Amino acid sequence: MLVKVFGSAVFGVDATTITIEVNIDKGIGYHLVGLPDNAIKESSYRIAAALKNNGYQLPGKKITINMAPADLRKEGSAYDLTLAIGILVASGQIQPEDVDKYIIMGELSLDGSLQPIRGALPIAIKAKEEGFKGFFLPKQNAKEAAIVSGLDVYGIENVQEIIDFFEGKGTVEPIIFDTREEFYKTLDFPEFDFSDVKGQESIKRCMEIAAAGGHNIILIGPPGAGKTMLAKRLPSILPPMTLREALETTKIHSVVGKIKEAGLMNQRPFRSPHHTISNVALVGGGSYPQPGEISMAHNGVLFLDELPEFKREVLEVMRQPLEDREVTISRAKFTVTYPSSFMLVASMNPSPSGFFNDPGSPNTSSPNEMNRYLSKISGPLLDRIDIHIEVTPVPFDKLSDSRNSESSASIRERVTKAREVQTLRFQENEKVNYNAQMNTKQIREFCALDENSKQLLKNAMERLNLSARAYDRILKVARTIADLDDSPMVISNHIAEAIQYRSLDRDGWLG
Template sequence: MLVKTYGSAVYGVNALTITIEVNISSGTKYYMVGLPDNAVKESLQRVASAIKVSGYHMPRQKIVVNLAPADIKKEGSSYDLPIAIGILAASGQIPAEELEDYFIMGELSLDGSIQPIKGALPIAIQAQQESFKGFILPRQNVREAAIVNDLVAYGVENLAQVIAFFNKTETLEQVKVNTKEEFLKNINNYEHDFADVKGQENIKRALEIAAAGGHNVILIGPPGAGKTMLAKRLPTILPPLNLNEALETTKIHSVAGKLSAADALMTIRPYRSPHHTISDVALVGGGINPQPGEISLAHNGVLFLDELPEFKRTVLEVMRQPLEDRKVAIARARFSVEYPASFMLVASMNP
């Protein structure tokens, strides 16, 4: 029997729909096709254990799992849950009628519990754009997805809950987040405050002018003069984020897996302060599986480079184009992704 479930892959700060096709026929082996990486290939072992612990059986037949479109590389462990549900539906253990209405994403543990994923917000936006009825995802990520209007977000803790939902023996509680209310409630809720700084009137005046115009700043002074303290408090005098900026910033941090379970929306301007031993790739983003770098995580906020002369020359050189274009393009042989990088650069050094 052939069954289709739906998930998503994140590229850059956007997502695209992935169809997980499961077919069970006579035979004995399991096959995973559709350009999966090692983490996706290993999922069948996690899925088999989770299904058994949840009180169901893994079919002892030929199982073919296809992740379509097959020319796009699938990475990570977040396909475990849709694969498990697809196998259960294809083997007739749960009904398959409603599977086409939902995006399903989540990593399975061997005991059937569901672990958090990265990029829940862009995936939820994609589900809403594709007119899916709802999105079933780990409880730790559900507040991210719930800020998307016209999409029902269900947070689940284990595989048994999802099975019971499709068997209609248990209902899942929809998580609702009022985006504007969440935004207004937490706006400008900073840990530090520029008003904490006593004295230093000249440098405070200079930083206020820089903040008003979005200018880059270099602070030169002896150790202990308060350069780092002032830079850390600079975001608190920048204009508040508007809702569009907050959503854009949240998407980047969601893709990087930097949001906590309590955060639905980033309402304060980010402040990033990488150590001077940072590599080029860690600063601008990239890697084998491209991830946003520090300059993208500082988008709409402040990037602080403490002890500027200690940074490698190549690290400083790679910031030229992002500073000018306000975005960074990472190109690979098979694909390219683009991350926004509109930040205010603040650097400090000793005389």
């Protein structure tokens, strides 16, 4: 008897429906075709044990299973439940009328219980697009998939539950999930707050500008100056995620199986990989491509602590994603693209000893050591970072000050207001949402300068020997400063402040 059931495979951040054809005929054998990986090939043992422990059996006949399209590589153990139901229907042990109207996915344990899967959200989105009636999957993934409206999502704990459903004697009901209500109900404030930071007013100002315009920023200072503490608080002043951003972010994290039981992510991600990370782990890829850290930070913050400690080739692979805000992984037979629109926040010591330019501590690094240390960061990468700022240690009188600093909530209000101005400015361009994303044409249009500002910028360009890309960065930052000042024009004060935030372009840093 020939039966068709349906599963799904995830490539990139999108799903592809997989048709699983099960044919049972005279003879003996278990034949699985359609480019399955080892985890799928081993499924027969899990399926046999799970069915036997629930009162069913793997028929002692010739079982041929084709996973179509046959030229598409299938991976993972999430097809266990799909194959098991196909075998039960083809062997006549259950006789459902509409099994082909559902997507069925789940990894089986030997007792028939189900283990969570990856990519539940993109699978649910594809199922709705293709007109499937419902989606059966492990209960742990049910809320994640139920974000998609117009699709019946059934979270089950055991293979027996889906069998009972198809035999008309089950009580399993579809999950009810109001996406908007859950998104706003669980929207809370980040854990870290700028009110905890003593002193560092100039650095807070830089962080506010970076957040308002979506600018990449690097913090340079000696150990203990507070670089990591400041970076961890940046998400607390970013504008709240929109529902669209939340869905985009949840989809990426779903692909790598990092979604919590709540289902919908509503906090901007903060990713802080260790400096030993490989370039594949950072940007994504592998034999079976998966999103990397830069995609996991989509719509949030990627923090690279001690930037010169990262391998140079790892840092260089970020250059293209920083410009294009997406990363494309190409293989011989397919290409996948992951979104990677993130704010880069980096920190570094000014020298190997950590105390270069610190008047309170001696610099024990030789010139050769300094050059070797700083040469790990290429000029093109630094050009893609809009704001360079020095962080100095906080003096004792400010550390011991009992007065509270300005809270993240107050800063966030100003940042959100500036972002609203930018949203209105770029409303006709879907690819640009804030100042850091402006292209050359938009910079010329929205960052027009008067003669005083032009002369000021010209002098800085000549004295600091800045590149054309650095010129554009200064204009973008100046536009953000003007937005925070509620100024329609970029004036010389805004340009002067923006020039100050190019510390690594000055003589004495990178030569």
